[in-house]
Amino acid sequence: MSSTNPALKAWLRRTVLFALGVVVTIAIVRMMRSMDWESVGRAMSQLSWWHLLILLLVLLARQVANAAPLAYYIEGVSLYRATLNDLSATMLTAFAPPPSDVALRVSMFSSWGIRTPVAIAGTTMNAMTFFIVRFSAPLFGFILVLATGHELGFRWLDVISLLIAAALIGAVLIMTRSDSAAKALGEGCGRLVCRVKRSVSPAEWGQKCLNFQRELSSRFAYAFPRSLAVSYLMVFFDGLLLLLAMRFVGLSPQTLSVADIAVAFLFAFPLTAFPMSGMGVVDVAISVACIEVAGTDVVQEPVLAALIIWRVFNVAGPLLLGIVASALWKTTTRTKPAGLTEAS
Template identity: 50%
Template sequence: MPAGHAEPRRRWLRRLIAVAVAVVIAVVIMNRVGQVDWSAVADALGRLSWWQPLILLAVVALRQVLNASPLHFYIEGVSLRRATQNDLGAILMSMVAPAPANYALRVAMFSSWGVSAARGIAGSTMNTLTLMIARFAVPLIGFALLVVVGGEISYRWADLFSLLIAAALVAAVVLILRSNGLARTLGTRAGQFAGRFRRGVDPERWAQSCVDFRAHISTRFRYGFPRSLAGICAMLADDLVLLVLCLRFVGVPASQAGLADVAVAYLFAFPLTILPFSGIGIVDSIIIAALVQSGGHAVEAPALAALVLWRIFTLGVPPLAGLGAIGLWRRTSGKQAQPT
């Protein structure tokens, strides 16, 4: 079998294995929570009124605009509308093709809009890094919330490791932006470390990539980073609102799962969305287990229904919107894209 065909198949095999592991872990967690009454889950989903999904769609639309906002702040000349269009297209591409197909589409879109490939890649990289920093830092808000409202920390001390990752990412970005020498040194060390786990890694190429990245992002970092971080935090708040609405729409009242309870469960589980398919199964089971712990077993079935609904809108709607985003781009600017 040609190497070019074998590598995509290996990537998809790794994804399937990751999903299978997530399902197994989810089943183990759910068994510890209790026996799921699937008829009760179906009844909870049946409580939805026709107008409630429309509200969820509006919340998801805002979520995706906020999720794309770093592209607008980091790349001069890219409007918020185009940033959202680019991000939706990349989300779809990342689901149907192996990396770096999503970056290839991003660059093609940027080129058609008059943005150089180098600036587009640098802005997209900072977009990813900002999301990673926010993802691993959100348990800090969870710890603060537990101090205010009370509650057991117990196993959540493990999230201190997540905070260390966020701090390391911030330190790495600051070091890269400080000077070309530090950028080259950090890139070389990172390439050498990566070479221990993957063949064919060229540390010198990694070093030059860090230097090029610094050249293209340094002028926009002070302007873009705080605004992008605020945009991602707003996206997380919007995502939490979406989860709360899903719970309320399927019949979980505030008396059983208050806003603080849902927020704590969400904030401590969110770092695991870095897993394939946003940690589907694992993240959901952790949130349900936390809600059952605070609201009792009566919450389990409707909470599971709410998580199913939440996943439909957060994982299903953006790729569908990505189809429209790519189609609109092809009709308007796609023909002007430079070969990537």
């Protein structure tokens, strides 16, 4: 029975993902077929050059906030270099599978004189911080719903997202509390993973968590709260991009208020865990929420136009900026990157 469990779990996981993909695809196809594309085009034509400039400035602020935790977690890394690192890694993920982005990050940090273990620990905590913020974003949505008197509906399911965020925070606090706690947590996670993947060594996972704790412990109390704060600021800028796109295509506050758009955005934000920042899944969730609160299908076309603009900036924008960042990296060091070969 134990030998069939991994295969059964893998089959169930693939089945759930396939079913979810089918549901999302059907929803997207139905939405696309019902669209008046001339109206979408007219909504997008309302953009002027200064609208694009404002959106670009907000995007830059978003990307700096997104990269800032690296500067907090890794001593000796400036905000400028952290931003170059984050943009370059983001760009690479569009063309090469993980862990190519981690390898690039470490190589860049090493070229700036940062030891590989420190770079890996900082990069890991940067990712962990983002996941905590991603899954805790609906908390602000719940607050807005209560403050504005909206109905929760199926949004109460986002309590699951909050529980995930709480579990991640608990794991981080346990791991950074002491050597024994870090090692025990690593071994425990290793044993769980070992049930699915027999080649995993719980002892090795325990040692890796111990090494991670030792590299991070001196800066954790300083870096963790600041990283959470600046990551929430990144979420704010991402939501601001969406709000501005809505306004620029003609959706007035009388049709969709700031609170309406914020609630739709915050409850959909955990879905950015899907590939390409949840493109498709997140957009359908936001679109449905906006149409529901507006009480009319008339907003469907301008909402779609706003979502297209938003996606151009928050998905395609960082990829283009990443190309520039990779070129600028070469100007920040005269040494050959050695992140993959440097001894720890």
